[in-house]
Amino acid sequence: MKKMHEKDHNALGKVQSQFHVNRLCKLMADHKGNVIVGNAAAHEDGNLTPTVILSPAEDCPLMAEETFGPILSVFTFKKFDETIQLINSKPKALAVYYFGSNSNSNENMTRLLKETSSGAFVVNDCVKQMFNQDLPFGGVGESGYGRLHGQEGFNGCSNLKSVLRKNVLKFYPFTINFAPYTEDKQSMIRLLAGKVDYM
Numbered sequence: 001m002k003k004m005h006e007k008d009h010n011a012l013g014k015v016q017s018q019f020h021v022n023r024l025c026k027l028m029a030d031h032k033g034n035v036i037v038g039n040a041a042a043h044e045d046g047n048l049t050p051t052v053i054l055s056p057a058e059d060c061p062l063m064a065e066e067t068f069g070p071i072l073s074v075f076t077f078k079k080f081d082e083t084i085q086l087i088n089s090k091p092k093a094l095a096v097y098y099f100g101s102n103s104n105s106n107e108n109m110t111r112l113l114k115e116t117s118s119g120a121f122v123v124n125d126c127v128k129q130m131f132n133q134d135l136p137f138g139g140v141g142e143s144g145y146g147r148l149h150g151q152e153g154f155n156g157c158s159n160l161k162s163v164l165r166k167n168v169l170k171f172y173p174f175t176i177n178f179a180p181y182t183e184d185k186q187s188m189i190r191l192l193a194g195k196v197d198y199m
Contacts, residue, residue: 024069024070027065028051028071030060031061033057033060038052053072053074080108092118092139092143094144095119095121095122096121096122098122102123119144132149133150172184172185
């Protein structure tokens with residue numbers, strides 16, 4: 001287990017309340033993983049440091065909550081399919097971060113983008129999407145609804161009214177939705193209804 005020097009600790013931001021320190025330390029208990037960086041006994045002594053945990057149990061509390069703290073869970077995979085399967089087995093994420101080549105020919109990056117669902121997809125960085133006012137920020141499903149920033153944020157805080165205006169055209173086929181429902185009209189309605197996918 002790697003120890004951090006005291007001078008390194010002083011250069012890091014701190015968890016802002018004792019409540020959250022206690023919450024994060026509690027998540028360090030019973031994860032069944034291997035602490036490779038940080039204080040493995042934080043749940044006992046309350047001394048929370050930046051922590052990396054290798055292969056925690058997928059059903060432990062640490063993996064069931066958003067940590068919002070200096071704890072990073074790491075899993076290793078032999079096949080990229082396993083990465084996608086793990087992401088898709090969990091509730092949808094606020095963001096998926098990919099580190100690697102950002103070339104359009106990068107098959108893994110493209111698959112991760114297309115085969116997973118998240119509020120944002122970021123390549124080779126973390127959190128910066130929050131600060132770009134031109135990128136709508138928000139989640140999907142359990143990670144959140146709606147979008148902030150720019151036009152999307154304005155729309156989200158507005159109650160948009162739908163308005164449909166049409167000219168009155170009193171001849172077929174523009175009268176198809178008015179009685180009398182002749183055989184021609186019924187045939188056309190059946191034809192149009194068959195071409196519309198309502199699901």
